[in-house]
Amino acid sequence: MSAPAARAEVFSIASYVGGESKLPGFEEPLKLSANEGAFGPPPGAIAAAAAAAATMHRYPDGGSQALCEAIGARFALNPAQIICGNGSGEILILLIQAYCGAGSELIMSAHGFSIYEIAAKLAGCTVKKAPETNLTTDVDALLALVTPQTRMLCIANPNNPTGTLLPQAEMLRLRAALPEHVLLIIDAAYAEYVEAADYDPGVALVDAGENTVMTRTFSKMFGMGGTRLGWAYAPPAVVDVYNRVRPPFPVNALAAAAGMAALAEPGWVERGRAHNTAARRRLVERLTQAGLSVVPSEANFILVNFATAARAIAADEFLKSRGIIARRVASYGLPEFLRITIGTDEDCNRAAAALTDFAHG
Numbered sequence: 001m002s003a004p005a006a007r008a009e010v011f012s013i014a015s016y017v018g019g020e021s022k023l024p025g026f027e028e029p030l031k032l033s034a035n036e037g038a039f040g041p042p043p044g045a046i047a048a049a050a051a052a053a054a055t056m057h058r059y060p061d062g063g064s065q066a067l068c069e070a071i072g073a074r075f076a077l078n079p080a081q082i083i084c085g086n087g088s089g090e091i092l093i094l095l096i097q098a099y100c101g102a103g104s105e106l107i108m109s110a111h112g113f114s115i116y117e118i119a120a121k122l123a124g125c126t127v128k129k130a131p132e133t134n135l136t137t138d139v140d141a142l143l144a145l146v147t148p149q150t151r152m153l154c155i156a157n158p159n160n161p162t163g164t165l166l167p168q169a170e171m172l173r174l175r176a177a178l179p180e181h182v183l184l185i186i187d188a189a190y191a192e193y194v195e196a197a198d199y200d201p202g203v204a205l206v207d208a209g210e211n212t213v214m215t216r217t218f219s220k221m222f223g224m225g226g227t228r229l230g231w232a233y234a235p236p237a238v239v240d241v242y243n244r245v246r247p248p249f250p251v252n253a254l255a256a257a258a259g260m261a262a263l264a265e266p267g268w269v270e271r272g273r274a275h276n277t278a279a280r281r282r283l284v285e286r287l288t289q290a291g292l293s294v295v296p297s298e299a300n301f302i303l304v305n306f307a308t309a310a311r312a313i314a315a316d317e318f319l320k321s322r323g324i325i326a327r328r329v330a331s332y333g334l335p336e337f338l339r340i341t342i343g344t345d346e347d348c349n350r351a352a353a354a355l356t357d358f359a360h361g
């Protein structure tokens with residue numbers, strides 16, 4: 001007799017670890033570990049989810065047609081090229097399952113988002129990581145890894161956990177130099193926060209060919225991580241592939257209703273973006289004054305450099321002693337850093353005060 005065995009690939013995977021949310025001794029710790037958006041969910045989304053609860057005995061629309069149409073209208077995209085999923089992470093996992101398999105290769109950046117690696121390993125696909133320059137995705141380093149076995153290249157732009165951005169010119173240069181058989185995934189989870197003029201979340205490249213996909217999420221700017229809702233804008237052939245491999249009902253009815261209401265919330269994105277830019281600038285200024293160095297970020301978090309892993313751990317412990325939860329990023333190959341979400345002004349003030357005391361103490 002032997003115990004049932006999962007496939008060998010499974011044991012090459014380290015479980016995804018989300019940002020911590022509990023802190024012993026603190027009833028309501030300040031959670032700055034998961035980039036959840038500063039203002040909670042849009043009020044209209046809360047009301048819409050509550051209203052939808054009355055009909056939760058009904059299965060939702062498996063293709064999320066009304067939601068796709070609302071997303072298309074909001075972002076001026078063809079709804080037939082939009083797919084919705086149980087978080088953008090699940091869309092990414094399913095596309096990697098569908099396009100990558102044993103003998104194939106997936107390329108990502110050295111400090112890229114961990115979901116790509118987890119999904120690729122499960123698919124039996126080899127993961128190749130390109131070195132970065134100044135904690136920024138390096139197009140030439142990515143291109144140097146391409147082989148005939150390469151099926152997919154995944155980039156988060158802006159990237160998590162670094163927060164750094166690739167300008168559109170670099171994305172265009174990457175796509176132009178990539179073989180046509182390589183599917184380029186642009187994970188634009190933080191697109192709503194970006195102010196840089198030379199940024200495109202991926203729409204132009206999806207429209208330009210058959211081999212680029214842009215993924216988006218309701219988990220960050222729209223403050224709906226708990227409902228699990230993401231979407232992608234993709235060429236028709238990729239939409240067809242997704243519809244074959246997706247679960248029958250990837251988006252639950254409450255999430256779909258909340259998502260449509262969130263899109264319609266007046267001024268939500270504009271206000272969130274303006275707040276984020278100003279609050280991030282002030283937080284970076286205060287940390288810099290305290291002698292800490294911060295990686296330039298276009299997202300709703302910053303990566304703070306503590307020079308050594310020991311000092312990053314000490315800073316993390318110090319923050320915890322003040323009831324603040326940051327995110328260690330050692331699993332991303334960045335043991336000397338902490339990632340801190342941009343919250344409300346009050347949240348940022350607490351984080352800045354604590355880290356200033358840490359730096360001076």
Ligand SMILES: *Cc1c(COP(=O)(O)O)cnc(C)c1O
Nearest residue numbers: 087088089156160189217219230
């Ligand atoms: C948060 C995040 C996502 C979003 O994941 P969901 O499954 O939509 O909650 C995707 N990619 C990156 C890089 C992220 O940081």
